[in-house]
Amino acid sequence: MSATLDHDRREGAERSWPAALRVGPTGALEFDGVDLGTLAQERGTPLWAISQSTLEHNFDELLQAFRSRYERCEIAFSMKAHNTLAVIQLLHAREAKLDCSAEYELDVVRGLGIPAADIILNGCGKSDRALSAAAELGVREVNVDSLAEARRLDALAREAGTTVNCTVRIQLEYERLLQLDASYLNAANAADKFGSDVASGEAMRVVRAVVESPNLTFRGLHHHVVFPGYLADYSTDLALAHHRESAAELCGFANAVRAELGVEVERLNLGGGIRASGSINVVPPGRPQDAAWHELPSAASFADAVFGAIEANFEGAALPLVQFESGGHMIWDAVILLAAVSEVKEAVRRGGPPKRFVYIDASAMMFVIRSMLKMAHPAFVVDRPFDEAATPRAELVGQTCLTDTIAENIELPAVDVGDLVCLLHQGAYCETTSTQVNSFPRPEVVLLSHGSTRVVKRRERLEDVHARDIPLQA
Ligand SMILES: Cc1ncc(COP(=O)(O)O)c(C=O)c1O
Known part of the structure; x- marks a missing residue:
């Protein structure tokens, strides 16, 4: 053959x-x-074949494009996108941190011997087992999803006799973006079960709970943009605008946290949703005639959009460490x-x-x-x-x-x-x-x-x- x-x-x-x-x-x-x-x-057959050179190129290219634009940044591999152990090992060997959702992914990376300092615990509705394990291990950070979770983590950390690094996951207002294109954004950002809302004041309450806890250390803020490339009205410009505005709004909230609580935001975790370079094909079900190719932004234009927004809007004492939790981009092609x-x-x-x-x-x-x-x-x-x-x-x-x-x-x-x-x-x-x-x-x-x-x-x-x-x- x-x-x-x-x-x-x-x-x-x-x-x-x-x-x-x-x-x-x-x-x-x-x-x-x-x-x-x-x-x-x-x-x-059938078989899944992974190109190691593509995987490594995807990671290296993105990290290089980001670092050459903004020194203080890091990329975690979001293993929900693909959990073959060899893939996790290859990316970790190239400096990727690991983004784990919930306890089972945490168990997997612990089993591989990934150091706790390289592990981020993510997810909503996390179990006590996941939170205790993160506290005992001393992970890089826990992305705290809600006030209730902040309180549980506080109690579990006290029990474990440790302090836990926390970033707080927030939902943004997207005021300017909604003016730009409401239907696109509503579809791209439909998952509102994650994080705490800025507009209602809930996000600030979660940050305050973390700041006031002797068992938790407030490190920064987190917001994830869902990859919108499959939407019929996807455009490269809108996708870039979405990431740019998210970064700008995240900075706006960081400034508010500094003003209200007197703490510095050291880390901004921008989540994933990145697919840079190349194009994807989208076909509405039952309508193959409406197939369309969607061009993806380049890694460099992505870096410009995001870091430009941070440099323009962040008012802290020093520019933050910018973190990404990128899954699909590393492995999709x-x-x-x-x-x-x-x-x-x-x-x-x-x-x-x-x-x-x-x-x-x-x-x-x-x-x-x-x-x-x-x-x-x-x-x-x-x-x-x-x-x-x-x-x-x-x-x-x-x-x-x-x-x-x-x-x-x-x-x-x-x-x-x-x-x-x-x-x-x-x-x-x-x-x-x-x-x-x-x-x-x-x-x-x-x-x-x-x-x-x-x-x-x-x-x-x-x-x-x-x-x-x-x-x-x-
Ligand atoms: C919090 C968080 N971070 C990162 C990712 C990874 O996203 P992507 O595969 O689009 O990079 C997801 C995906 O759902 C997520 O929910």
């Missing part, structure tokens, strides 16, 4: 290729120097899902044109989040030539009993059972949200680096899928 490459012919599709995906000297498709046909033959065609069916519906269904052994259940976010998946066929005249459009689908549409009404060459299909941009929130519907075991994860391969997560077996079952005695 190798030879001729063909791929999604929608206009601009190649723009979204990660640099590590290319046609090799023999015409075969390679990812991080590994021939994908050979990989599929040796390891089987570093992972592909390699699958094989399991059947091709011509379906004739009375009164309509025939439809060609191409079934693959992967499933949309391996990237549930993408369907939720209404993003389509450029499909790439590895080993078939594209014949414009003889290629009817196709529905690329998985085998599960759910809708399982992977790409609708796309141009796909003639394919046969066993041919390979390669889905791009499968890194962010794909494996972590995948399901085992119809008892499908989840794929193997292979790390690729300059032509070498290493299995970093074995293929799930049927016994794994049912490992928790306790059958009734016959």
Whole structure:
């Protein structure tokens, strides 16, 4: 399996290729120097392949763009986006801190021996176990979500005999942004269960509780901007404006904290929501004709927007340490899902044109989040030539009993059972949200680096899928 490459012919599709995906000297498709046909033959399908060079480039490029614009900054990897242990280890080895949500992610990074000073505990509704563990460990910071949480953390820290570094997660007013584009922002910022509200005074009450506690040390403020790239009216300018305004408003609140409580804000944690460089394809469900490519801002323009806003608006004694918790950006284009065609069916519906269904052994259940976010998946066929005249459009689908549409009404060459299909941009929130519907075991994860391969997560077996079952005695 190798030879001729063909791929999604929608206009601009190649723009979204990660640099590590290319046609090799023999015409075969390679990812991080590994021939994908050979990989599929040796390891089987479906499989997730991670390009180590893409992952490391994504981190290094962002950190460099940020540091060259503003010295005092750091980036944590938000492991909710992708939790393969090898990925966490590779990024931590490159200076990434770790952003963990809730106790289980905290357990995972502790198990890897990540030093407490590199760990941020995030999340809302955190359990006592998570808060106690953070207090006992002495983590880099806990992002405190509410007044009730500040009080519980205070009691747990006292019990543990420690003091805990805290940043307070806040909800901003977004007054100027709402004037700019209310519908975009309302959709991009719908998750109001997180953090404490500035406008109502709640955020200031939480900061006061932290400042007044002998067991908590107030370090700064936190605000996360949700990645809006999947919204139909996404624009690079609006995305940048969203981050710029968030940083400016965060500074405004930092100034208010200083004036009212007399404490310095040493850290501003801006969360994630960054996807810099490249473009993503968005297709409203059922409307493939409305597919659109969304250009992402460059890392440098992102840095300019955010740090420019901080320098212009922060009034503290010294400029703060600026922290990011970036998940999707690091990994989104570093992972592909390699699958094989399991059947091709011509379906004739009375009164309509025939439809060609191409079934693959992967499933949309391996990237549930993408369907939720209404993003389509450029499909790439590895080993078939594209014949414009003889290629009817196709529905690329998985085998599960759910809708399982992977790409609708796309141009796909003639394919046969066993041919390979390669889905791009499968890194962010794909494996972590995948399901085992119809008892499908989840794929193997292979790390690729300059032509070498290493299995970093074995293929799930049927016994794994049912490992928790306790059958009734016959
Ligand atoms: C608090 C917080 N930080 C960071 C992230 C990571 O976001 P992204 O993957 O868009 O970088 C999230 C995502 O939900 C989040 O809620």
